[in-house]
Amino acid sequence: MKRLYEAEAYTPDWPDSHWRRTLPLPAPAPTLKGQATAEVAVIGAGYAGLSAAHELATRFGADVAVLEAVQPGWGASGRNGGFCCLGGSKLSDRAIIRRVGEAGARAFLAFQRAAIEDVAAFLDSHGIDARQGPEGETYLAHSPAAYRELAAAAAADPSSRLIPLEGLAEAGLAGPVFHGALQVAQGFALHPLAYVEGLARVAVAAGVRIHGNSPVLHLAPEGGGWRLDTPEGSLHAKRVLVATNGYSSEDLPRWLAGRSLPAMSSIMVTRPISAEERAAQGFTSALMAADTRTALHYFRHLPDGRFLFGMRGGTSAAPAAIATTQARVRSHFDAMFPAWNGVETESRWSGFVCLTGSLAPFVGRVPGAEGLFAALGWHGSGVAPASRGGRLAAQLIAGAAPEIPALMAAPPRRFPLPAFRRTALAAGYLAADLRDGALSPAGRR
Numbered sequence: 001m002k003r004l005y006e007a008e009a010y011t012p013d014w015p016d017s018h019w020r021r022t023l024p025l026p027a028p029a030p031t032l033k034g035q036a037t038a039e040v041a042v043i044g045a046g047y048a049g050l051s052a053a054h055e056l057a058t059r060f061g062a063d064v065a066v067l068e069a070v071q072p073g074w075g076a077s078g079r080n081g082g083f084c085c086l087g088g089s090k091l092s093d094r095a096i097i098r099r100v101g102e103a104g105a106r107a108f109l110a111f112q113r114a115a116i117e118d119v120a121a122f123l124d125s126h127g128i129d130a131r132q133g134p135e136g137e138t139y140l141a142h143s144p145a146a147y148r149e150l151a152a153a154a155a156a157d158p159s160s161r162l163i164p165l166e167g168l169a170e171a172g173l174a175g176p177v178f179h180g181a182l183q184v185a186q187g188f189a190l191h192p193l194a195y196v197e198g199l200a201r202v203a204v205a206a207g208v209r210i211h212g213n214s215p216v217l218h219l220a221p222e223g224g225g226w227r228l229d230t231p232e233g234s235l236h237a238k239r240v241l242v243a244t245n246g247y248s249s250e251d252l253p254r255w256l257a258g259r260s261l262p263a264m265s266s267i268m269v270t271r272p273i274s275a276e277e278r279a280a281q282g283f284t285s286a287l288m289a290a291d292t293r294t295a296l297h298y299f300r301h302l303p304d305g306r307f308l309f310g311m312r313g314g315t316s317a318a319p320a321a322i323a324t325t326q327a328r329v330r331s332h333f334d335a336m337f338p339a340w341n342g343v344e345t346e347s348r349w350s351g352f353v354c355l356t357g358s359l360a361p362f363v364g365r366v367p368g369a370e371g372l373f374a375a376l377g378w379h380g381s382g383v384a385p386a387s388r389g390g391r392l393a394a395q396l397i398a399g400a401a402p403e404i405p406a407l408m409a410a411p412p413r414r415f416p417l418p419a420f421r422r423t424a425l426a427a428g429y430l431a432a433d434l435r436d437g438a439l440s441p442a443g444r445r
Helices: 047-060 093-126 144-155 192-205 275-281 319-336 383-397 418-436
Strands: 034-043 064-067 131-140 161-164 180-190 209-211 218-222 225-229 233-242 260-270 288-291 297-301 307-312 345-356 362-365 372-376
Touching (some): 034 047, 260 319
Parallel strands (some): 034 064, 131 288
C-alpha cells in the first residue's frame, strides 16, 4: 500500500474519540481467509462503501463482499463531527456554475438535499438511534465581508434565516469573533459511529459479507474480473468499488495516484457544560454550527451537555505534530468561547477528510479499467453525500442509469506536482490564515 502520511495515521487502534467511548465495541467483522468470490467487491466499510453494498444486496440481489482495513467505521465515517449536512465540494457556488452551468449547480444542490433526506429515512426505517439534534445548521460569519456573502446566500434561499451581529446574542449564538449568521433548514446532527455501525449491521442482515482486518494489498485484473489480495486471503470479483476516501492507497488502483489529498481534521470534546456556564458564554443554540473561515471551525452542543469543537489544519501525523495541532485546536476554542476557558477537554482525536484535484466528489467508472468503479472525495462533509453517493455507485455497478450530477461524474484531475501535495497543503493553510485574519473580537478586525 502506498499512502501519503506517516504510519501513525493508519495504526489499527481505535482513536480515543467521544464516539468510541460512548458505544460498546461490536463483535469484530471476520478476517478474509483463503480464497473467496463475489459478484461485487467493495473496498472500504465507511458510509459510501456500506451504502453501496446494502443497495446492491437489497435492490439488485447481488452477492457483495466488503473488505475493510480495520473494522467498519474505523476511518472518517466513525470519527467525524457528526454533521449530516449540505456539502461535498470545496468549490464556491460561482466556481460550480462556471464548471457545470446553472442547471448542473442546481442538480448538485438537489443531490445534497436528497442525501440528507436519505440518511434520515434510513435511520428511521431501520431504527438506528443516532440522531442528536434538531434540523438545521448555522453558518457564522468570521468577518463583515463574510456576512455580506451570507446575506447574498440568504436572498437566494427563502427558507433560510439571516441574523445580524446585533441579533446573535438573542439567537444563542454569542461569541467575540462572529459578525452575523445564516441559518438553513437542511441537515441534522448525529452520532457518526452509531450510524456507520448501524449501517453495517443492516448490510450484514441483508446478506452482505463484511471482512475486517483485511486491507487490500494488491488489486489486479484476472479472469474477466478482479483479484483482491489481503494478508490472509484473496477475493475474486466481477466488479469492484473503491470507497476509501481519505484513507486510500495511491496504488489501489494506480489510476488514483495524485488525484486525492488526505487533509487532517481534529476534534476535541469538553466535559459537560452546565446551564449556567452556557448562559455565561451566550452560545446556547442546539443547532450544529460552523464558521466561514477557509480552514473552518465546526462545533455543537452534544445531548449530554458536552461541547464538540473541531477544525481543519495539520499536515503531519507524527505524534509531536499531532500534539501541536491539538494544542492549536484548544487555543482556538479558548479564543472563540472565552467564558469556557476553564472547561476541561475530555477527549481529542483526528482523522482524514479527502480532497480531490478537482475539488469535487467523484462517483463513476475508473477510466480504462473495465468493472472498476470509485466513490470518494467528500471534502469534509461526507456523512450525507457519501451515503447517497455510495447508493448511486451501486446503481451504476448494477447497470442502472442513476442521475449522477455532472459535477460528480467527471473523473478527478491530478494535483499539480502531486509529490508535493502535502507541502502545497501547508502553504494553503498559511495563506488561508493570512486571508481570513487572526481570531479577534467582532468589530475590531
